[in-house]
Amino acid sequence: MIRHGSRRWLIAALVAAFAVSWFSTRFNQYYLGIAIDVGINIILAVSLNLINGHTGQFSLGHAGFMAVGGFTAAKLTLLYGESLYPFSLIVGGIMAALAGLLVGIPSLRCKGDYLAIVTLGFGEIIRVIFQNSQFFGAATGLTGIAKLTTFFWAWGIAAVTIYVIAGLVNSTYGRGFLCVHDDEVAASAMGINPLRYKVTAFVIGAFFAGIAGALYAHHKRVLQPDGFNFIKSIDIVVMVILGGMGRTAGVVVAAIILTLLPEVLRSFASYRMIIYSLLIIGLMMGRPQGLFVWPIFKKNAKN
Amino acid sequence: MEWFVQQLINGLALGSIYALIALGYTMVYGILRFINFAHSDVLMLGAFAAYFVAPPVTHLFPPQSYAGALAVLLLSAVICAIIGMLIEFLAYRPLRRRPRLTVLITAIGVSLFIEYTCQHEKVFGAQLKPFPKLLAEQNFHPAGLSINGNDVVVVVVTALLLAGLWYLVQKTRMGLAMRAVSFNEKAAALMGVNINRVISFTFGLGSALAAVAGVFYAMRAQGIEPLMGIKPGLYAFIAAVLGGIGNLPGAALGGLALGLIETFAGGIPALSNYRDGIAFAILIFILLFKPSGLLGKTQVEKV
Numbered sequence: 001m002i003r004h005g006s007r008r009w010l011i012a013a014l015v016a017a018f019a020v021s022w023f024s025t026r027f028n029q030y031y032l033g034i035a036i037d038v039g040i041n042i043i044l045a046v047s048l049n050l051i052n053g054h055t056g057q058f059s060l061g062h063a064g065f066m067a068v069g070g071f072t073a074a075k076l077t078l079l080y081g082e083s084l085y086p087f088s089l090i091v092g093g094i095m096a097a098l099a100g101l102l103v104g105i106p107s108l109r110c111k112g113d114y115l116a117i118v119t120l121g122f123g124e125i126i127r128v129i130f131q132n133s134q135f136f137g138a139a140t141g142l143t144g145i146a147k148l149t150t151f152f153w154a155w156g157i158a159a160v161t162i163y164v165i166a167g168l169v170n171s172t173y174g175r176g177f178l179c180v181h182d183d184e185v186a187a188s189a190m191g192i193n194p195l196r197y198k199v200t201a202f203v204i205g206a207f208f209a210g211i212a213g214a215l216y217a218h219h220k221r222v223l224q225p226d227g228f229n230f231i232k233s234i235d236i237v238v239m240v241i242l243g244g245m246g247r248t249a250g251v252v253v254a255a256i257i258l259t260l261l262p263e264v265l266r267s268f269a270s271y272r273m274i275i276y277s278l279l280i281i282g283l284m285m286g287r288p289q290g291l292f293v294w295p296i297f298k299k300n301a302k303n
Numbered sequence: 304m305e306w307f308v309q310q311l312i313n314g315l316a317l318g319s320i321y322a323l324i325a326l327g328y329t330m331v332y333g334i335l336r337f338i339n340f341a342h343s344d345v346l347m348l349g350a351f352a353a354y355f356v357a358p359p360v361t362h363l364f365p366p367q368s369y370a371g372a373l374a375v376l377l378l379s380a381v382i383c384a385i386i387g388m389l390i391e392f393l394a395y396r397p398l399r400r401r402p403r404l405t406v407l408i409t410a411i412g413v414s415l416f417i418e419y420t421c422q423h424e425k426v427f428g429a430q431l432k433p434f435p436k437l438l439a440e441q442n443f444h445p446a447g448l449s450i451n452g453n454d455v456v457v458v459v460v461t462a463l464l465l466a467g468l469w470y471l472v473q474k475t476r477m478g479l480a481m482r483a484v485s486f487n488e489k490a491a492a493l494m495g496v497n498i499n500r501v502i503s504f505t506f507g508l509g510s511a512l513a514a515v516a517g518v519f520y521a522m523r524a525q526g527i528e529p530l531m532g533i534k535p536g537l538y539a540f541i542a543a544v545l546g547g548i549g550n551l552p553g554a555a556l557g558g559l560a561l562g563l564i565e566t567f568a569g570g571i572p573a574l575s576n577y578r579d580g581i582a583f584a585i586l587i588f589i590l591l592f593k594p595s596g597l598l599g600k601t602q603v604e605k606v
Contacts, residue, residue: 058404060411110590112403113338116411117540118590121583128580234415241408273419280412284405285397 006167013159021152032151036219038259039154040212043161045239045255046248047208050165052237053246054174055201056181058116061103061123062209063232067225068126069096069210071136074145074217085148089157089214096210097203099126104202123233130225141224142217149219157215161208166248168204177201181246231273238276241283244290254291308448310566316454316523318562319461323516324539325546325554326468327509333485333549334505337403340410341390342513343536344417345383347529349514350434350521351427352379357435372437376460379518380511387510388503396499421529431526438522457519464512465555471508472551481505485549538565541586547596556597561585 024032048062069092076088103122110118130136137143168174176197179187184194217223235258243254262272283291324346331339356378364371394413398406422429441452472478483491484501492498520535521527542561546553561582568581589596 056404058407109594113407114544114590114594116407117338118587121586125580125583128577132577234411270423273415274423277412277414277416277419281394281409281416284401284409284412288401288405 006163010159010163014156017152017155017159020155021150024151033219034260034263036149036151036154036215038256039151039158040149040215040219041236041239041255041259042158042252043154043208043212043215044236045243045251046158046161046165047205047212048236049240049243049246049248049251050169050177051201051205052240053244053251054169054177054181055198056245057198057201058112059103059119059202059205060116060230060233060237061119061121061126062205062236063228063230064103064119064123064126065096065099065206065209066213066216066232067130067223067228068099068206068213069093070213070217070223070228071130071142072096072210073214074142074223075136077146077148077218078142078144082146082148085146085218089153089211092214092217093207093211096213097207099210100202100204100206101199103206104199120230120233123228123230127225127228130228136225139225141222141227143222145217145221145223147218147221149215154215154219157211161211162248162252165204165208169248178246234276238280241280242291247290250290305448306570309450310570311563312450312454312458314563314566315559316451316457316519316562317566318559319458320516320519320523320535320558321539321542321562322555322558323461323464323512323519324535325543325558326465326551327513328540328543329546329548329551329554330481330505330509332543333551334481334488334502335395335399335406337395337406337410338540339395339506339509340407340414341394341417342509343532343539344414344421345387345390345510345532346513346517346520346536347421347527347532348386348417349379349383349510349517350527350531351421351529352382352514353437353518353521354432354434354527356382357437361435361437367436367439369438375437376515376518380514383514383517384507384511387506387513391503391506396502418529418533427529429528429530431528433526434521434524437518453522457522460515460519464515468508468512468551477501477504538582541582544586545589545596547598550596550598553596553598 044062044066048059051057051059051062072095073088073092076084076091099122103119130141131139169177176187176192177200179190179192180194180197187194187197213228239254239258240251242258243249243251262269265272268275324342327342327345328339331337331342353375357375360374360378361367361371364374390413394409395406398409421427438453438456443450443452443455470478472481480491480496480501481504483494483496484498488498491501516535516539517532520531524531538561539558542557543554544557545560546555546557548554564585565582
């Protein structure tokens with residue numbers, strides 16, 4: 001997606017995010033909140049896309065990584081003050097990346113269905129640990145987190161995430177992810193270590209999910225372990241599937257649409273998951289490549 | 304000692320239920336090589352079928368008699384067998400030649416669809432419903448122990464079903480066809496086995512067993528609700544992996560083992576909060592060190 005002059009795009013995006021953030025007090029706070037949700041979901045979807053899409057390792061535990069980042073960062077700012085916010089984002093990301101390393105290791109042995117179950121299991125184990133940890137407030141979670149996530153942070157980091165992951169996948173090194181996705185045996189015959197690429201994908205994906213969790217914590221101001229259950233992971237997976245696995249541009253579009261849609265269709269809230277599940281089944285039968293793969297995106301985004 | 308024997312019987316009953324569910328996972332995996340995520344929802348539908356069928360049917364029999372309970376059990380099994388075959392026909396059959404990831408995602412979609420449709424207020428609703436008492440609560444008191452009569456019924460019925468299943472798979476023509484398809488689908492087709500019929504039959508059989516397990520599970524639970532199948536489904540899946548997926552005696556053995564582990568771990572207060580975590584930890588441990596399970600055969604990956 002981003003290749004030539006990509007750095008210019010990144011800087012432009014950051015400046016734009018900063019400018020919007022500068023004037024954010026003039027906007028309707030409700031819409032601003034949704035806009036920040038969109039930014040966070042873009043980070044989540046694009047980072048999961050690296051694991052599920054580009055590398056082809058179907059993971060159902062992304063909410064777990066998000067929880068690790070969110071709880072770590074929230075606890076940091078609660079204990080040591082708000083000035084630590086940018087630092088807490090990084091620490092949250094690093095802790096999630098460590099969790100990703102831990103989850104990445106079983107992916108050496110498991111494939112397909114098994115990997116999905118194992119990552120689901122890890123996500124649930126992370127949740128159970130938070131639920132029983134007094135330090136993180138047990139089942140009630142953390143409350144009274146400072147509201148520090150602004151439009152700039154959410155969208156700025158979303159731009160960085162897209163820049164890093166799209167840049168990574170398009171780099172010489174990053175082609176290895178696609179090789180592992182297409183054929184592991186052939187990849188290892190070509191001197192690519194599938195194991196290393198899979199773990200790398202998990203670590204990088206988890207890192208950004210952790211940052212997204214940290215942003216989320218300082219946006220919603222309340223964290224509950226139950227909020228990071230299997231359904232949260234499925235939400236992100238649906239974004240990736242709808243956008244097209246391995247298509248960054250499509251996934252970004254899907255993340256935007258799927259965040260805005262429930263807000264627009266409030267009255268259909270009870271049908272939301274029914275529609276999502278039908279969407280998944282329908283897409284797998286009719287359009288497994290995703291909904292948002294138009295010719296304009298094909299040249300750059302199809303990998 | 305008394306505590307131990309009571310936990311043992313309780314664990315055996317729970318383990319029997321897991322074994323019945325695990326057989327469905329393992330049979331489908333043996334033939335189609337994919338995990339039927341919707342299996343846990345078929346189990347829930349079995350409990351709901353019994354819930355709706357029980358009032359009119361039990362009227363025909365003496366109250367809380369074995370004959371009445373058996374009739375409810377049979378009807379619920381037949382209903383679920385039809386549902387299982389329908390799921391296979393509508394969702395999985397069109398995808399049989401597609402990549403396994405596509406089928407896996409579809410299975411997750413089917414599972415979510417059933418769960419959320421049933422949770423909708425216009426279908427079953429999300430609240431807990433009291434399950435009708437099919438059998439009277441009766442306790443035996445041999446040698447100072449207190450043994451729940453229903454637990455004994457569960458264990459005995461499961462043992463009979465396992466024996467029947469063994470006969471079906473080993474001694475009948477359909478069983479021979481099932482084993483042939485599981486061994487090599489193409490060769491079986493060339494030998495004149497009707498693949499579609501065998502797969503349909505397998506889904507029906509597995510779903511009928513799941514329905515029986517669902518009714519038993521509901522008899523022990525506080526009540527029934529549309530998400531009730533998730534936990535036993537997950538444990539049974541872990542049981543199937545523990546025994547070696549694709550292996551029928553392994554699934555029964557794994558189910559019993561998991562039921563016993565759960566009851567004994569639940570009886571120890573320090574561990575009871577982490578019960579779900581422990582089950583996943585077992586799963587991850589097996590997949591890491593012996594992915595073929597206790598009784599499974601190691602498979603060589605062919606290019």
